[in-house]
Protein backbone atom coordinates (compact mmCIF):
# COMPACT_ATOMS: atom_id res chain seq x y z
CA UNK A 1 0.00 0.00 0.00
CA UNK A 2 1.43 3.32 -1.07
CA UNK A 3 1.08 5.83 1.76
CA UNK A 4 0.90 8.71 -0.71
CA UNK A 5 -1.94 6.98 -2.53
CA UNK A 6 -3.80 6.57 0.77
CA UNK A 7 -3.47 10.21 1.77
CA UNK A 8 -6.87 11.91 1.65
CA UNK A 9 -7.33 15.27 -0.04
CA UNK A 10 -6.38 18.12 2.25
CA UNK A 11 -3.72 16.13 4.12
CA UNK A 12 0.05 15.86 3.74
CA UNK A 13 2.20 12.77 4.26
CA UNK A 14 5.53 12.20 6.03
CA UNK A 15 7.41 8.98 6.60
CA UNK A 16 8.51 8.43 10.18
CA UNK A 17 11.77 6.92 11.34
CA UNK A 18 12.32 4.05 11.68
CA UNK A 19 8.78 3.03 10.68
CA UNK A 20 5.24 4.30 10.32
CA UNK A 21 3.55 7.09 8.41
CA UNK A 22 2.30 10.50 9.50
CA UNK A 23 -0.63 12.34 7.94
CA UNK A 24 -0.63 16.11 8.48
CA UNK A 25 -4.02 17.82 8.59
CA UNK A 26 -4.39 20.82 6.31
CA UNK A 27 -6.63 23.81 7.14
CA UNK A 28 -9.78 22.10 5.86
CA UNK A 29 -8.95 18.57 6.98
CA UNK A 30 -11.34 16.63 9.22
CA UNK A 31 -11.17 13.13 10.64
CA UNK A 32 -14.05 12.00 8.44
CA UNK A 33 -11.76 12.47 5.41
CA UNK A 34 -10.09 9.15 6.25
CA UNK A 35 -11.72 6.17 4.62
CA UNK A 36 -11.59 3.15 7.00
CA UNK A 37 -10.67 0.65 4.28
CA UNK A 38 -7.69 2.78 3.23
CA UNK A 39 -6.54 3.18 6.85
CA UNK A 40 -6.70 -0.57 7.47
CA UNK A 41 -4.78 -1.34 4.30
CA UNK A 42 -2.13 1.19 5.27
CA UNK A 43 -1.78 -0.21 8.79
CA UNK A 44 -1.40 -3.72 7.36
CA UNK A 45 1.81 -2.58 5.69
CA UNK A 46 3.11 0.32 7.80
CA UNK A 47 1.90 -0.89 11.25
CA UNK A 48 1.57 2.65 12.61
CA UNK A 49 -0.25 5.77 11.40
CA UNK A 50 -0.06 9.12 13.19
CA UNK A 51 -2.56 11.89 12.45
CA UNK A 52 -1.33 15.34 13.45
CA UNK A 53 -3.05 18.70 13.31
CA UNK A 54 -6.54 17.77 14.41
CA UNK A 55 -8.08 19.65 17.33
CA UNK A 56 -7.64 18.36 20.87
CA UNK A 57 -11.26 19.35 21.34
CA UNK A 58 -12.39 16.48 19.13
CA UNK A 59 -15.37 15.02 20.98
CA UNK A 60 -15.44 11.51 22.40
CA UNK A 61 -18.33 10.78 20.06
CA UNK A 62 -16.35 11.89 17.00
CA UNK A 63 -13.35 9.85 18.11
CA UNK A 64 -15.49 6.77 18.73
CA UNK A 65 -17.20 7.14 15.36
CA UNK A 66 -13.76 7.03 13.73
CA UNK A 67 -12.33 4.23 15.91
CA UNK A 68 -15.40 2.01 15.65
CA UNK A 69 -15.19 2.32 11.88
CA UNK A 70 -11.90 0.41 12.00
CA UNK A 71 -13.25 -2.73 13.68
CA UNK A 72 -15.32 -4.10 16.51
CA UNK A 73 -14.52 -2.17 19.70
CA UNK A 74 -13.37 -4.11 22.74
CA UNK A 75 -15.01 -2.65 25.82
CA UNK A 76 -12.73 -2.19 28.85
CA UNK A 77 -15.27 0.11 30.46
CA UNK A 78 -18.73 1.36 29.59
CA UNK A 79 -17.92 2.77 26.18
CA UNK A 80 -15.33 2.22 23.44
CA UNK A 81 -13.10 5.16 24.42
CA UNK A 82 -11.15 4.51 27.61
CA UNK A 83 -9.23 7.23 29.46
CA UNK A 84 -5.56 6.37 29.95
CA UNK A 85 -4.16 8.68 32.62
CA UNK A 86 -2.40 8.57 35.98
CA UNK A 87 -4.72 8.16 38.96
CA UNK A 88 -4.05 9.66 42.42
CA UNK A 89 -4.50 6.22 44.01
CA UNK A 90 -3.74 3.77 41.19
CA UNK A 91 -4.88 0.16 41.43
CA UNK A 92 -2.62 -0.98 38.61
CA UNK A 93 0.55 0.17 36.89
CA UNK A 94 -1.58 1.22 33.90
CA UNK A 95 -2.69 4.13 36.07
CA UNK A 96 0.75 4.99 37.41
CA UNK A 97 3.15 7.30 35.61
CA UNK A 98 6.39 5.41 36.20
CA UNK A 99 7.98 2.38 34.57
CA UNK A 100 5.79 0.15 32.42
CA UNK A 101 7.07 -3.03 30.78
CA UNK A 102 7.15 -3.13 26.99
CA UNK A 103 4.12 -5.28 26.10
CA UNK A 104 1.18 -5.78 23.78
CA UNK A 105 -2.41 -5.25 24.88
CA UNK A 106 -4.59 -8.24 25.67
CA UNK A 107 -1.81 -10.64 26.65
CA UNK A 108 -3.75 -11.68 29.75
CA UNK A 109 -7.19 -11.75 28.13
CA UNK A 110 -8.80 -15.00 27.04
CA UNK A 111 -10.03 -13.80 23.67
CA UNK A 112 -9.71 -10.04 23.74
CA UNK A 113 -6.36 -9.39 22.11
CA UNK A 114 -6.93 -6.20 20.14
CA UNK A 115 -5.92 -6.01 16.51
CA UNK A 116 -5.68 -2.23 16.67
CA UNK A 117 -5.09 0.44 19.26
CA UNK A 118 -6.39 3.90 18.45
CA UNK A 119 -5.26 6.77 20.71
CA UNK A 120 -6.40 10.40 20.85
CA UNK A 121 -4.25 12.82 22.82
CA UNK A 122 -6.33 15.29 24.82
CA UNK A 123 -3.54 16.53 27.09
CA UNK A 124 0.20 16.04 26.58
CA UNK A 125 3.21 16.30 28.85
CA UNK A 126 6.09 18.61 28.00
CA UNK A 127 8.43 16.25 26.10
CA UNK A 128 11.27 17.32 28.38
CA UNK A 129 9.41 15.64 31.25
CA UNK A 130 8.68 12.33 29.49
CA UNK A 131 5.27 10.88 28.69
CA UNK A 132 6.07 9.71 25.16
CA UNK A 133 4.71 6.38 23.90
CA UNK A 134 7.34 4.00 22.54
CA UNK A 135 6.40 1.59 19.77
CA UNK A 136 8.65 -1.31 18.72
CA UNK A 137 8.09 -2.91 15.29
CA UNK A 138 8.91 -6.55 15.96
CA UNK A 139 9.17 -7.38 12.25
CA UNK A 140 12.23 -5.09 12.19
CA UNK A 141 13.66 -6.85 15.25
CA UNK A 142 13.29 -10.23 13.55
CA UNK A 143 14.70 -8.96 10.27
CA UNK A 144 17.89 -7.83 12.03
CA UNK A 145 18.27 -10.86 14.30
CA UNK A 146 21.06 -13.34 13.57
CA UNK A 147 19.76 -16.68 12.25
CA UNK A 148 20.87 -18.55 15.36
CA UNK A 149 19.20 -15.96 17.60
CA UNK A 150 15.98 -16.15 15.64
CA UNK A 151 16.09 -19.96 15.83
CA UNK A 152 16.58 -19.81 19.60
CA UNK A 153 13.73 -17.33 20.03
CA UNK A 154 11.53 -19.46 17.79
CA UNK A 155 11.73 -22.37 20.24
CA UNK A 156 10.79 -20.38 23.33
CA UNK A 157 7.50 -20.60 25.18
CA UNK A 158 7.41 -17.80 27.76
CA UNK A 159 5.49 -18.17 31.01
CA UNK A 160 3.73 -15.09 32.42
CA UNK A 161 2.03 -14.51 35.73
CA UNK A 162 0.27 -11.25 36.56
CA UNK A 163 -2.08 -10.19 39.35
CA UNK A 164 -5.36 -8.83 37.98
CA UNK A 165 -8.33 -7.93 40.18
CA UNK A 166 -7.13 -10.06 43.09
CA UNK A 167 -6.31 -13.12 41.00
CA UNK A 168 -3.12 -14.33 39.37
CA UNK A 169 -3.57 -14.84 35.65
CA UNK A 170 -1.06 -17.12 33.89
CA UNK A 171 -0.17 -17.48 30.23
CA UNK A 172 2.27 -19.64 28.27
CA UNK A 173 2.89 -18.02 24.90
CA UNK A 174 5.37 -18.66 22.08
CA UNK A 175 7.80 -15.79 21.77
CA UNK A 176 7.45 -15.76 17.99
CA UNK A 177 4.09 -16.23 16.32
CA UNK A 178 2.47 -15.38 13.02
CA UNK A 179 0.18 -12.39 12.66
CA UNK A 180 -3.32 -13.93 12.67
CA UNK A 181 -4.56 -11.83 9.76
CA UNK A 182 -1.52 -11.14 7.63
CA UNK A 183 0.75 -14.11 8.33
CA UNK A 184 4.09 -12.39 8.98
CA UNK A 185 6.16 -13.41 11.99
CA UNK A 186 6.00 -11.22 15.09
CA UNK A 187 7.41 -11.20 18.62
CA UNK A 188 4.74 -11.46 21.32
CA UNK A 189 6.33 -10.53 24.63
CA UNK A 190 5.97 -8.61 27.85
CA UNK A 191 9.25 -7.57 29.38
CA UNK A 192 10.04 -8.39 33.01
CA UNK A 193 10.31 -5.57 35.52
CA UNK A 194 14.00 -4.73 36.11
CA UNK A 195 15.55 -5.45 39.49
CA UNK A 196 15.12 -2.52 41.84
CA UNK A 197 12.01 -1.19 40.06
CA UNK A 198 8.65 -1.39 41.82
CA UNK A 199 5.28 -1.22 40.07
CA UNK A 200 1.76 -2.19 41.06
CA UNK A 201 0.75 -5.69 39.92
CA UNK A 202 4.08 -6.53 38.28
CA UNK A 203 4.12 -9.35 35.73
CA UNK A 204 6.44 -12.29 36.44
CA UNK A 205 8.14 -13.53 33.30
CA UNK A 206 9.82 -16.94 33.21
CA UNK A 207 11.74 -18.64 30.42
CA UNK A 208 11.85 -22.43 30.06
CA UNK A 209 14.37 -24.45 32.07
CA UNK A 210 17.63 -25.09 30.31
CA UNK A 211 17.97 -21.65 28.81
CA UNK A 212 20.19 -18.77 29.87
CA UNK A 213 17.27 -16.58 30.89
CA UNK A 214 19.33 -13.52 31.83
CA UNK A 215 21.17 -13.51 28.51
CA UNK A 216 18.02 -14.03 26.45
CA UNK A 217 16.13 -11.36 28.39
CA UNK A 218 18.99 -8.89 27.95
CA UNK A 219 19.29 -9.65 24.23
CA UNK A 220 15.55 -9.16 23.75
CA UNK A 221 15.65 -5.89 25.67
CA UNK A 222 18.53 -4.59 23.56
CA UNK A 223 16.81 -5.58 20.30
CA UNK A 224 13.39 -4.21 21.25
CA UNK A 225 14.85 -0.87 22.36
CA UNK A 226 17.30 -0.62 19.44
CA UNK A 227 16.70 2.77 17.73
CA UNK A 228 16.45 0.93 14.40
CA UNK A 229 13.29 -0.78 15.66
CA UNK A 230 11.81 1.79 18.06
CA UNK A 231 9.66 4.82 17.31
CA UNK A 232 9.17 7.35 20.12
CA UNK A 233 6.00 9.39 19.82
CA UNK A 234 6.05 12.71 21.65
CA UNK A 235 2.39 13.55 21.93
CA UNK A 236 0.84 16.86 20.94
CA UNK A 237 -2.78 17.60 21.87
CA UNK A 238 -4.99 16.46 19.02
CA UNK A 239 -2.67 13.66 17.82
CA UNK A 240 -4.29 10.38 16.87
CA UNK A 241 -2.23 7.18 16.61
CA UNK A 242 -3.46 3.96 15.00
CA UNK A 243 -1.20 1.00 15.86
CA UNK A 244 -1.12 -2.67 14.88
CA UNK A 245 -1.19 -4.31 18.32
CA UNK A 246 -0.44 -7.73 16.77
CA UNK A 247 2.88 -6.57 15.31
CA UNK A 248 4.09 -3.80 17.61
CA UNK A 249 4.99 -3.74 21.28
CA UNK A 250 4.57 -0.52 23.24
CA UNK A 251 5.22 1.22 26.52
CA UNK A 252 5.37 4.75 27.90
CA UNK A 253 8.15 6.96 29.10
CA UNK A 254 7.81 7.71 32.82
CA UNK A 255 6.58 11.23 33.58
CA UNK A 256 5.74 13.25 36.72
CA UNK A 257 2.55 11.96 38.32
CA UNK A 258 1.14 15.47 38.60
CA UNK A 259 1.76 16.34 34.94
CA UNK A 260 -1.47 16.50 32.92
CA UNK A 261 -1.49 13.66 30.40
CA UNK A 262 -4.71 12.24 29.00
CA UNK A 263 -4.95 9.78 26.16
CA UNK A 264 -8.26 8.35 25.04
CA UNK A 265 -7.83 4.81 23.75
CA UNK A 266 -10.05 2.55 21.69
CA UNK A 267 -9.04 -1.03 20.97
CA UNK A 268 -10.65 -2.99 18.17
CA UNK A 269 -10.55 -6.42 16.63
CA UNK A 270 -11.32 -7.48 13.14
CA UNK A 271 -14.60 -9.31 13.11
CA UNK A 272 -13.87 -12.06 10.59
CA UNK A 273 -12.33 -15.33 11.78
CA UNK A 274 -8.53 -15.03 11.78
CA UNK A 275 -6.69 -17.21 9.30
CA UNK A 276 -2.94 -17.58 8.71
CA UNK A 277 -1.67 -15.80 5.64
CA UNK A 278 -4.98 -14.14 4.92
CA UNK A 279 -4.57 -11.76 1.98
CA UNK A 280 -4.43 -8.15 3.04
CA UNK A 281 -7.57 -6.11 2.99
CA UNK A 282 -10.09 -8.78 3.87
CA UNK A 283 -12.20 -9.57 6.86
CA UNK A 284 -12.69 -6.20 8.50
CA UNK A 285 -16.06 -4.87 9.49
CA UNK A 286 -17.25 -1.70 11.12
CA UNK A 287 -19.51 -1.53 14.15
CA UNK A 288 -21.70 1.55 14.49
CA UNK A 289 -20.67 3.47 17.61
CA UNK A 290 -24.28 4.25 18.45
CA UNK A 291 -24.61 0.58 19.41
CA UNK A 292 -22.50 1.38 22.45
CA UNK A 293 -24.44 4.17 24.05
CA UNK A 294 -22.62 4.88 27.26
CA UNK A 295 -24.11 4.96 30.74
CA UNK A 296 -21.85 7.98 31.20
CA UNK A 297 -24.18 9.82 28.87
CA UNK A 298 -26.92 9.07 31.38
CA UNK A 299 -24.89 10.41 34.28
CA UNK A 300 -23.64 7.09 35.64
CA UNK A 301 -20.06 6.48 36.58
CA UNK A 302 -17.79 3.74 35.28
CA UNK A 303 -16.44 1.36 37.91
CA UNK A 304 -14.56 -1.10 35.72
CA UNK A 305 -10.86 -1.00 35.10
CA UNK A 306 -8.86 -2.21 32.14
CA UNK A 307 -5.69 -4.26 32.13
CA UNK A 308 -2.76 -2.59 30.46
CA UNK A 309 -1.90 -5.68 28.53
Ligand SMILES: [Fe+2]
Nearest residue numbers: 104105308309
Ligand atom coordinates in the same frame (compact mmCIF):
# COMPACT_ATOMS: atom_id res chain seq x y z
FE1 LIG B 1 -0.76 -1.28 26.71
